[in-house]
Amino acid sequence: MAASASSTTLKPSPSSTAVSFLRQRPLSTTFGVTALSYRRHRDQPRRFVVLSLDAKPTILVAEKLGEAGVNLLKEFANVDCSYNLSPEELCTKISLCDALIVRSGTKVSRDVFESSAGRLKVVGRAGVGIDNVDLAAATEHGCLVVNAPTANTVAAAEHGIALLTAMARNVAQADASVKAGKWLRSKYVGVSLVGKTLAVMGFGKVGSEVARRAKGLGMHIIAHDPYAPADRARAIGVELVSFDEAIATADFISLHMPLTAATAKVLNDETFAKMKKGVRIINVARGGVIDEEALVKALDAGIVAQAALDVFTVEPPGKDSKLVQHENVIATPHLGASTMEAQEGVAIEIAEAVVGALKGELAATAVNAPMVPAEVLTELKPYVDLAEKLGRLAVQLVAGGSGVKNVKVTYASARAPDDLDTRLLRAMITKGLIEPISSSFVNLVNADFTAKQRGLRITEERVILDGSPESPLELIQVQIANVESKFASAISDSGEIKVEGRVKDGVPHLTKVGSFEVDVSLEGSIILCRQVDQPGMIGKVGSILGEENVNVSFMSVGRIAPRNQAVMAIGVDEEPSKQSLKRIGDVPAVEEFVYLKL
Ligand SMILES: NC(=O)C1=CN([C@@H]2O[C@H](COP(=O)(O)OP(=O)(O)OC[C@H]3O[C@@H](n4cnc5c(N)ncnc54)[C@H](O)[C@@H]3O)[C@@H](O)[C@H]2O)C=CC1
Numbered sequence: 231m232a233a234s235a236s237s238t239t240l241k242p243s244p245s246s247t248a249v250s251f252l253r254q255r256p257l258s259t260t261f262g263v264t265a266l267s268y269r270r271h272r273d274q275p276r277r278f279v280v281l282s283l284d285a286k287p288t289i290l291v292a293e294k295l296g297e298a299g300v301n302l303l304k305e306f307a308n309v310d311c312s313y314n315l316s317p318e319e320l321c322t323k324i325s326l327c328d329a330l331i332v333r334s335g336t337k338v339s340r341d342v343f344e345s346s347a348g349r350l351k352v353v354g355r356a357g358v359g360i361d362n363v364d365l366a367a368a369t370e371h372g373c374l375v376v377n378a379p380t381a382n383t384v385a386a387a388e389h390g391i392a393l394l395t396a397m398a399r400n401v402a403q404a405d406a407s408v409k410a411g412k413w414l415r416s417k418y419v420g421v422s423l424v425g426k427t428l429a430v431m432g433f434g435k436v437g438s439e440v441a442r443r444a445k446g447l448g449m450h451i452i453a454h455d456p457y458a459p460a461d462r463a464r465a466i467g468v469e470l471v472s473f474d475e476a477i478a479t480a481d482f483i484s485l486h487m488p489l490t491a492a493t494a495k496v497l498n499d500e501t502f503a504k505m506k507k508g509v510r511i512i513n514v515a516r517g518g519v520i521d522e523e524a525l526v527k528a529l530d531a532g533i534v535a536q537a538a539l540d541v542f543t544v545e546p547p548g549k550d551s552k553l554v555q556h557e558n559v560i561a562t563p564h565l566g567a568s569t570m571e572a573q574e575g576v577a578i579e580i581a582e583a584v585v586g587a588l589k590g591e592l593a594a595t596a597v598n599a600p601m602v603p604a605e606v607l608t609e610l611k612p613y614v615d616l617a618e619k620l621g622r623l624a625v626q627l628v629a630g631g632s633g634v635k636n637v638k639v640t641y642a643s644a645r646a647p648d649d650l651d652t653r654l655l656r657a658m659i660t661k662g663l664i665e666p667i668s669s670s671f672v673n674l675v676n677a678d679f680t681a682k683q684r685g686l687r688i689t690e691e692r693v694i695l696d697g698s699p700e701s702p703l704e705l706i707q708v709q710i711a712n713v714e715s716k717f718a719s720a721i722s723d724s725g726e727i728k729v730e731g732r733v734k735d736g737v738p739h740l741t742k743v744g745s746f747e748v749d750v751s752l753e754g755s756i757i758l759c760r761q762v763d764q765p766g767m768i769g770k771v772g773s774i775l776g777e778e779n780v781n782v783s784f785m786s787v788g789r790i791a792p793r794n795q796a797v798m799a800i801g802v803d804e805e806p807s808k809q810s811l812k813r814i815g816d817v818p819a820v821e822e823f824v825y826l827k828l
């Protein structure tokens with residue numbers, strides 16, 4: 231066995247699949263005709279008439295975009311700026327366009343991709359969130375989606391601070407009352423910010439900029455972000471704390487996490503009840519992170535004294551929305567990114583990305599998966615699944631606050647290094663490591679870029695096995711160094727979180743956790759339990775899950791020695807309830823356990 235080690239360069243490779251992906255449809259066939267129309271004479275069959283022939287592509291800009299960006303687009307393409315299109319009008323126009331640029335106000339639905347009949351090659355989102363673009367449909371139609379993730383960070387942070395200060399001093403309500411001819415000086419006495427505790431929930435690009443600014447206002451800043459490195463927070467004088475501590479001690483809570491399955495309605499009846507009475511809430515992230523009905527109740531009960539909201543679950547919110555109409559709520563119409571400067575920056579960022587993508591260049595901010603040559607994908611498919619799932623498992627084993635910086639991936643294969651392109655596998659491991667903890671979408675095009683942006687260093691090692699290389703890989707191992715684990719048994723003898731997997735009969739399997747051998751197919755989700763090896767454990771845990779009809783797909787026990795420490799891996803098809811997980815934890819022989827979603 232020989233080992234060769236290498237580091238990822240973290241530079242986009244010009245030979246990336248993105249290039250072949252975009253070039254699958256030759257530009258000349260779609261760019262040759264920029265405007266088609268048909269005339270139908272009463273007695274003649276329908277026929278198409280070419281109105282103009284042009285070598286330039288056509289870009290539809292469907293929402294207001296900064297002038298500098300529009301000018302950049304015009305140097306390369308015919309640009310059609312048509313705002314406020316109805317869904318039907320958008321679908322009609324799109325069949326004549328090679329690229330589309332939108333912000334958050336345009337729904338780029340499956341219908342849009344279907345109506346484009348294959349001509350649309352790039353959708354550019356002039357901003358961060360791409361929840362208004364049907365990514366699955368885009369990918370199915372071979373359309374690349376790019377966004378502009380950094381140019382509006384400061385604008386969003388500044389808007390958060392604007393809402394914080396305006397709320398504390400009742401600026402919006404007082405302004406309305408003066409304009410209504412009133413002079414209510416004692417009604418609008420506010421609260422001071424200096425010395426108050428602000429909890430920043432989500433310490434990413436926007437959250438950390440908010441923290442920096444709020445420190446300048448003399449506030450004490452704490453932050454909750456299970457995945458942010460503590461040293462980055464410490465560097466700007468911010469203490470990372472648990473979710474419960476953050477919400478229980480804060481006078482002000484500012485939300486800056488992405489909307490994910492884990493953050494949806496994270497502020498709800500239960501969590502409002504844990505807050506300090508009179509807390510004030512700011513939301514410039516996504517409306518869906520708050521249970522809006524629960525917020526109205528908390529405002530009525532005085533638990534929440536005031537809320538300042540830029541984003542809503544449904545935008546625009548209904549005119550009779552109790553939340554918007556609440557006297558202690560101030561609201562803005564999703565203005566976080568709306569400064570002249572941010573919009574110019576975003577416009578340039580997105581124009582460059584769209585033009586580059588139309589030219590077939592690598593798109594560093596691509597957010598959907600490009601197509602990989604079919605023959606490569608067929609062979610690698612189960613390993614691709616294995617890679618992503620090992621990444622997802624590994625990152626979920628990290629204890630909050632640890633930060634993930636150094637990941638080592640080992641591929642054991644009998645193939646010569648040149649015969650195994652690991653870029654796709656590395657991208658999928660990166661996707662698995664990053665997606666559960668961020669709003670980033672990771673694919674083959676943007677994996678290295680995203681990892682670098684997050685300070686995540688992925689090193690790869692090839693272990694060359696003897697024998698005939700029938701399958702591309704024998705095993706993949708993912709190790710995360712310098713972190714603590716919420717499941718101590720996942721730490722290997724050498725001190726890293728370690729998971730290892732193989733493909734068996736075309737199905738990815740988890741075969742090692744820490745130093746324990748297990749064997750569980752990576753379908754559904756997994757419960758890992760460490761216990762004292764003894765008879766009856768499988769039955770006990772199985773019957774707890776059985777009682778609530780959770781189907782166990784696989785169970786395996788890896789142990790050090792009979793009647794010694796053992797790790798049991800249980801694959802489950804459905805998500806067990808919190809109560810069942812608690813009951814498993816309460817089984818006397820169970821020393822620790824963790825539930826991991828795949
Ligand atoms: N209102 C507006 O106009 C704008 C809104 N946004 C929104 O602001 C949010 C933040 O954007 P960025 O800072 O650019 O994203 P980011 O990806 O840089 O930061 C998000 C942070 O949230 C953390 N996080 C993930 N899960 C968490 C959890 N369960 N609890 C606490 N933290 C968690 C991540 O570790 C990451 O550090 C996004 O939702 C984005 O869509 C961004 C720009 C403008």
Ligand SMILES: O=C(O)C(=O)COP(=O)(O)O
Pocket residue numbers: 333334335356357358359360382564565566567568
């Ligand atoms: O960039 C984001 O995520 C935003 O929420 C900004 O949206 P907008 O471009 O202003 O419609």
